[in-house]
Amino acid sequence: MGFGRRKMDVSPQEVKDYLCYQTGALRELARVAGAELQHLKPHGILYNMMEADEALAAAAGEAAMESKLILMTLASGKYDATCRKMGARVASEGFADRAYNVDGTLVSRKIAGSLITDPAKAAAQAAKMAVEGKVRTLDGVEIDISVQTICCHGDTPGSEKIVRAVREALEKAGCQVKPIRDWLPRQ
Amino acid sequence: MGFGRRKMDVSPQEVKDYLCYQTGALRELARVAGAELQHLKPHGILYNMMEADEALAAAAGEAAMESKLILMTLASGKYDATCRKMGARVASEGFADRAYNVDGTLVSRKIAGSLITDPAKAAAQAAKMAVEGKVRTLDGVEIDISVQTICCHGDTPGSEKIVRAVREALEKAGCQVKPIRDWLPRQ
Amino acid sequence: MGFGRRKMDVSPQEVKDYLCYQTGALRELARVAGAELQHLKPHGILYNMMEADEALAAAAGEAAMESKLILMTLASGKYDATCRKMGARVASEGFADRAYNVDGTLVSRKIAGSLITDPAKAAAQAAKMAVEGKVRTLDGVEIDISVQTICCHGDTPGSEKIVRAVREALEKAGCQVKPIRDWLPRQ
Amino acid sequence: MGFGRRKMDVSPQEVKDYLCYQTGALRELARVAGAELQHLKPHGILYNMMEADEALAAAAGEAAMESKLILMTLASGKYDATCRKMGARVASEGFADRAYNVDGTLVSRKIAGSLITDPAKAAAQAAKMAVEGKVRTLDGVEIDISVQTICCHGDTPGSEKIVRAVREALEKAGCQVKPIRDWLPRQ
Numbered sequence: 001m002g003f004g005r006r007k008m009d010v011s012p013q014e015v016k017d018y019l020c021y022q023t024g025a026l027r028e029l030a031r032v033a034g035a036e037l038q039h040l041k042p043h044g045i046l047y048n049m050m051e052a053d054e055a056l057a058a059a060a061g062e063a064a065m066e067s068k069l070i071l072m073t074l075a076s077g078k079y080d081a082t083c084r085k086m087g088a089r090v091a092s093e094g095f096a097d098r099a100y101n102v103d104g105t106l107v108s109r110k111i112a113g114s115l116i117t118d119p120a121k122a123a124a125q126a127a128k129m130a131v132e133g134k135v136r137t138l139d140g141v142e143i144d145i146s147v148q149t150i151c152c153h154g155d156t157p158g159s160e161k162i163v164r165a166v167r168e169a170l171e172k173a174g175c176q177v178k179p180i181r182d183w184l185p186r187q
Numbered sequence: 188m189g190f191g192r193r194k195m196d197v198s199p200q201e202v203k204d205y206l207c208y209q210t211g212a213l214r215e216l217a218r219v220a221g222a223e224l225q226h227l228k229p230h231g232i233l234y235n236m237m238e239a240d241e242a243l244a245a246a247a248g249e250a251a252m253e254s255k256l257i258l259m260t261l262a263s264g265k266y267d268a269t270c271r272k273m274g275a276r277v278a279s280e281g282f283a284d285r286a287y288n289v290d291g292t293l294v295s296r297k298i299a300g301s302l303i304t305d306p307a308k309a310a311a312q313a314a315k316m317a318v319e320g321k322v323r324t325l326d327g328v329e330i331d332i333s334v335q336t337i338c339c340h341g342d343t344p345g346s347e348k349i350v351r352a353v354r355e356a357l358e359k360a361g362c363q364v365k366p367i368r369d370w371l372p373r374q
Numbered sequence: 375m376g377f378g379r380r381k382m383d384v385s386p387q388e389v390k391d392y393l394c395y396q397t398g399a400l401r402e403l404a405r406v407a408g409a410e411l412q413h414l415k416p417h418g419i420l421y422n423m424m425e426a427d428e429a430l431a432a433a434a435g436e437a438a439m440e441s442k443l444i445l446m447t448l449a450s451g452k453y454d455a456t457c458r459k460m461g462a463r464v465a466s467e468g469f470a471d472r473a474y475n476v477d478g479t480l481v482s483r484k485i486a487g488s489l490i491t492d493p494a495k496a497a498a499q500a501a502k503m504a505v506e507g508k509v510r511t512l513d514g515v516e517i518d519i520s521v522q523t524i525c526c527h528g529d530t531p532g533s534e535k536i537v538r539a540v541r542e543a544l545e546k547a548g549c550q551v552k553p554i555r556d557w558l559p560r561q
Numbered sequence: 562m563g564f565g566r567r568k569m570d571v572s573p574q575e576v577k578d579y580l581c582y583q584t585g586a587l588r589e590l591a592r593v594a595g596a597e598l599q600h601l602k603p604h605g606i607l608y609n610m611m612e613a614d615e616a617l618a619a620a621a622g623e624a625a626m627e628s629k630l631i632l633m634t635l636a637s638g639k640y641d642a643t644c645r646k647m648g649a650r651v652a653s654e655g656f657a658d659r660a661y662n663v664d665g666t667l668v669s670r671k672i673a674g675s676l677i678t679d680p681a682k683a684a685a686q687a688a689k690m691a692v693e694g695k696v697r698t699l700d701g702v703e704i705d706i707s708v709q710t711i712c713c714h715g716d717t718p719g720s721e722k723i724v725r726a727v728r729e730a731l732e733k734a735g736c737q738v739k740p741i742r743d744w745l746p747r748q
Contacts, residue, residue, distance in 0.1 A: 007383040017216065024215025028207045032253045066219045196568040394589045402585025403578065406627045440593045 004044045012059035015046075019063035027067075038181045039091065040064050041072035050079040051105075057082040064088045070180055075129075075147045076104040091180050094147030096126040096166050097156045099138040104145060107138050114138075119161045123169035126150045131173045149180055191231045199246035202233075206250035214254075225368045226278065227251050228259035237266040238292075248275040257367050262316075262334045263291040278367050281334030283313040283353050284343045286325040291332060294325050301325075306348040310356035313337045318360045336367055378418045386433035389420075393437035401441075412555045413465065414438050415446035424453040425479075431456040438462050444554050449503075449521045450478040465554050468521030470500040470540050471530045473512040478519060481512050488512075493535045497543035500524045505547045523554055565605045573620035576607075580624035588628075599742045600652065601625050602633035611640040612666075618643040625649050631741050636690075636708045637665040652741050655708030657687040657727050658717045660699040665706060668699050675699075680722045684730035687711045692734045710741055 010018075019040065027037040042050060042060055050057040051074060061083035064071035073080035075092035084090050097116045099107040107114040116122045129135050135145045150170070152163045170177055197205075206227065214224040229237060229247055237244040238261060248270035251258035260267035262279035270277050284303045286294040294301040303309045316322050322332045337357070339350045357364055384392075393414060401411040416424060416434055424431040425448060435457035438445035447454035449466035458464050471490045473481040481488040490496045503509050509519045524544070526537045544551055571579075580601060588598040603611060603621055611618040612635060622644035625632035634641035636653035645651050658677045660668040668675040677683045690696050696706045711731070713724045731738055 009381040016219075020215045020219050021212045024218075025208045025212040027215065028211025028254060029204065031211075032203075032207050032250075063219075067215060194570040390593075391590065394593050395586045398589025398592075399582045399586040402581045402588065402628060405585075406577075406581050406624075437593075441589060 004046065007045050007049065010049075010056070012055040015056050015059040016063045019060060020067060023063070023067055023069060037069060038179065039070035039072055040067065041093075047074065047079075051077050054078065054082050058086060061086040061088040070184060072149065074105075075145050089184060089186055091148040091184055092146055093149050093151045094126065094129040094135070094145060096122040096150050096152050097159075097162055098153075100135050100143070100145075102137050102139060102141050102143060104143060111138075115156060117157050117162070119158065119165035122152070122162045123165035126166045127169040127173040127175070130170055130175050148184060191233065194232050194236065197236075197243070199242040202243050202246040203250045206247060207254060210250070210254055210256060224256060225366065226257035226259055227254065228280075234261065234266075238264050241265065241269050244269040245273060248273040251275050257371060259336065261292075262332050276371060276373055278335040278371055279333055280336050280338045281313065281316040281322070281332060283309040283337050283339050284346075284349055285340075287322050287330070287332075289324050289326060289328050289330060291330060298325075302343060304344050304349070306345065306352035309339070309349045310352035313353045314356040314360040314362070317357055317362050335371060378420065381419050381423065384423075384430070386429040389430050390433040390437045393434060394441060397437070397441055397443060411443060412553065413444035413446055414441065415467075421448065421453075425451050428452065428456050432460060435460040435462040444558060446523065448479075449519050463558060463560055465522040465558055466520055467523050467525045468500065468503040468509070468519060470496040470524050470526050471533075471536055472527075474509050474517070474519075476511050476513060476515050476517060478517060485512075489530060491531050491536070493532065493539035496526070496536045497539035500540045501543040501547040501549070504544055504549050522558060565607065568606050568610065571610075571617070573616040576617050576620040577624045580621060581628060584624070584628055584630060598630060599740065600631035600633055601628065602654075608635065608640075612638050615639065615643050619647060622647040622649040631745060633710065635666070636706050650745060650747055652709040652745055653707055654710050654712045655687065655690040655696070655706060657683040657711050657713050658720075658723055659714075661696050661704070661706075663698050663700060663702050663704060665704060672699075676717060678718050678723070680719065680726035683713070683723045684726035687727045688730040688734040688736070691731055691736050709745060 019042065023037065023040055030037050040060075040063065046056075050060055057079040060071060060079070063069075064083070065086065065088050070089050070091050071083055072093050073083055073090050075094050080090060080092050095106060099114050099116060101107055109115065116125065125135060129145055129147045130150065133144055133146055134142050136142050150166060152159060152166055156162060167177055206229065210224065210227055217224050227247075227250065233243075237247055244266040247258060247266070250256075251270070252273065252275050257276050257278050258270055259280050260270055260277050262281050267277060267279050282293060286301050286303060288294055296302065303312065312322060316332055316334045317337065320331055320333055321329050323329050337353060339346060339353055343349060354364055393416065397411065397414055404411050414434075414437065420430075424434055431453040434445060434453070437443075438457070439460065439462050444463050444465050445457055446467050447457055447464050449468050454464060454466050469480060473488050473490060475481055483489065490499065499509060503519055503521045504524065507518055507520055508516050510516050524540060526533060526540055530536060541551055580603065584598065584601055591598050601621075601624065607617075611621055618640040621632060621640070624630075625644070626647065626649050631650050631652050632644055633654050634644055634651050636655050641651060641653050656667060660675050660677060662668055670676065677686065686696060690706055690708045691711065694705060694707055695703050697703050711727060713720060713727055717723060728738055
């Protein structure tokens, strides 16, 4: 019935249970395939719900801590802050292909300019976030942002070119692109 | 659509994937609750399908081995033999409350006398299987059976009394009732 | 995922489609069993959602009109008014076993006295609504209410006695209890 | 869990219920869209199951009769014969784009030549079935076949060209292509 894309009433305990159920199933299939689950990223509308509701954010933090998984969050958001305070191992996400508002949230997809499809621009935004800890908003203001991982949406037009340009820009700027588990400090 | 009670066409790879998906989800919820998953017991019609199809039986064996879980099987059956040959850590089940055929299979529930509801009789059958490695069939023949775990169905009438009687009979016969993981040898 | 008891984001078109899908399936099974579907009653949380959102209420009205079904509504509520204005064939429900607020809504189940479990009281409330078009609220105020059908919840303790008492009281008061389709005017 | 493509144990009553449920839901949505449901065509593995099991075939016949829908069947098959005997309003299907075996069944998709992708050949086969009541099998034998409707699979490569060629060939041969309900006799 559209979980992931449709807002539903869920209690914090339900969110925690759903996250454990899904990561548990995925972890076992990954293990059988010789891989190890690294992180947990609540997706779509759930991301928004956690930004708006501290109890849901904390439920994600608990799920990640108890499952010993790294938790992806929106860099500099409330959900990020809540989970860091709890002691979860958090990787704050910066978005290469999305424009930012002055308060650090993403510009709604309904607004012109919200999506950055020029590979050079996306790459420059990613490198600036990673190296300087800054991002220029849609309105031209420079704000602080602290990121440990960069998201490029697979469904952005030209995503293959964007992701290659982002990687090159990061490496040119002296960043090493490595699996998060290899370097992200444990709290 | 009735999986578990309804026969469906499934490939060995699908069975393996379903088992990993379900045990993975359950294991994670168990871990969060402070418990550790010990064993995997394919249930209902799946048990029958594995007895009849060696490739499905082997799929269960692989799932158990890769997930490092003890696998429950029908004592002395084909599915049991297949998984032992593969090197899976198998716990063969004997049934306290079900009558046996001469070939070691369970008497169909449609036949009178298939269900043993007298706690004393169920307890005697369990102790005989555990201590002597024998069971008397519905026809009165004594056959060999090698069991490591005893099943008492929760939905057999008077199951509470049966399970208590079985435990007492086992202990009186000198058996120690312990979690399988604490004593079952690894292959 | 809890539709019926869990609030979810749904568009008016989705509500209409869900209602048509479900009544269509039910109508066909009823037809095969020799019965004819008479009415449509959105249940649980959907009732509340329609009271709060006129576009959802209108979607239910459209579904009922296009499916030529009588539509159950909360007597004197907004959803009732919306669907009547549209020309739907509406049967306004009065509740025998629930206490009312002064604005004609039901007292929340969380509040003491919200549930009327005394068959005599429930019967009196039903008869008063049917004959006088009035109901006395939990606060003791008498308000107007116009009802064509009386709801007795099947899960109210003693529901069997309540429904019998309600029927007797209605008949004693001179009301005939008949299938709605036999007498409710078409708009 | 794959109903439609996966063989499952289903009782005749279950098949009938599933057919009524699905046609009921579809009929209501069609009605709301201003259309009227004309026929019922059990698809995929269900078609095969009905060919192999007379009780399942009869269940489809009952569902169609009680729902007053035309029933699609495999021309000259057992399922077709069963439903005609029952008095269902049957439209026997011939396949333009599939090769036939001598017993009137379709050549398995696993065998070379089973699929007819040349529009001219598919069109000729359709016209021959419709006009002469004959089809030449993959082995070159001419067999009798009685068809009221022609199936062209939407997923056969070049299906657009095939369907156009089939229509033209039928019309050139003097057949009128019309909705089945407009001319198929009622039994």
